[in-house]
Amino acid sequence: MQRILVVGPSWIGDTVLAQPLLKLLHARHAGLALDVLAPRWTLPLLERMPEVRRAIASPFAHGDLKFGERRRLGRELAQVGYDQAIVLPNTFKSALVPFFARIRVRTGYIGELRHWLLNDARRLDAERLPQIAQRYAALALPRGEALQAPLPALGLRVDETARRALFDRLGLDRSRPAAALCPGAEYGPAKRWPARYFSELAQGFAARGCAVWLVGSASDKPTGDEIARAAGGACRNLCGATTLAEAIDLLASSAVVVSNDSGLMHVAAALGRPLLALYGSSSPAFTPPLSPGARILKLDLPCSPCFRRVCPLGHFNCMIQLTPERVLAAVDFDRIH
Secondary structure, three states: OOEEEEEOOOOHHHHHHOHHHHHHHHHHOOOOEEEEEEEHHHHHHHOOOOOOOEEEEEOOOOOOOOHHHHHHHHHHHHOOOOOEEEEOOOOOHHHHHHHHOOOOEEEEEOOOOOHHHOOEEEOOOOOOOOOHHHHHHHOOOOOOOOOOOOOOOOOOOOOHHHHHHHHHHHOOOOOOOEEEEEOOOOOOHHHOOOHHHHHHHHHHHHHOOOEEEEOOOHHHHHHHHHHHHHHOOOOEEOOOOOOHHHHHHHHHOOOEEEEEOOHHHHHHHHOOOOEEEEOOOOOOOOOOOOOOOEEEEOOOOOOOOOOOOOOOOOOOHHHHOOOHHHHHHOOOHHHHO
C-alpha cells in the first residue's frame, strides 16, 4: 500500500483547490493511504474530503519556525513509513517536517532556499499552469508529464444528521429557498464587496421570497451585524454562529450563494451550489471557483486586478461600480424556486 503525506496550504480556499491533487493521487495509486498535515482551522474541511484518510493538525502558528518542534514532529511521522511527501506551500519551513521524517520522495516547487530539503524539486511553469489548483494537481504527476484538462471535480461530504441538528439549533426557516451571502474575505478589505451593497442584495432576495443567511467567521460578525441592521430584518446574521463544519452544511442547504473571493466561495463551489462570485482586486485567472454552477461577476477595470489588500488608488471602483442591481440581475430566480 502506498502512503503519501501532503503538507497542506494555510488558507481555506487553497485547501479546497488542493482536492483535485488528492483525487489524482488516488487515481494513480490503488489502495492509497493519503494523509494531510495542515493548520488546525482547515481540518474540518479536510475531514469532508473522501480522499483524506487522516487530517493531521499542524501545531505551528503562522510565521513560526520552531525548528526543534518540527524535527520532533518529523520523527513522529517517520513511524508511519510514508513513501512520498508533497509540499504545497512554497516556504522553507513547510518542507522541514517531511525532511525530518526521512520520507523517501519529497516533492514540491523550488522556493525560499529549500532546494536541499526536497529531492523531487520542480520548477514552476506559471504560464502553462496559471491556476493554483493546476499547480497543486501537477505535483501528482511524475516529473515531465503534462497535466490533462479538465481537473477532477470537487466534492465535499455533507453530514445530514448534523445538518438537521444545525437547523434546529439555529431555528432556521426551511419553508423557503435560502440565499447565503458571504461578506467576508480574510485577505483584506479590497476583496470585500461593500456592506451596504450586501444589505440591498438581502432586501432584493427577501422581496423575491427567499430566506437570507449571512455566513462567515467570528471576524465577519461586525460586518454581518452592520448588514443585518441596514437590511431591516431581511436577513439573519449567522457569521460566527457556526463552526466551519456547520458552515459547510449551511452552504450545502442554500439555493444560491453570493460571495466575495474567499474560502467560503470555494467551499460553495465544492458543494456544487449555484454561485455568484464577486471579484475586484483579485483575479479568477488564478483562483477561480471550480464549479460549472459558478458565475463570475467582475468589471475588468484598467486598475484591476491589483492583488492589494487595500485599494491603492483610494476609490475602490472595482467593487463600488459592481452594483447590487447588477448582481441581482445575474441571479436565476427560476432555478432557485
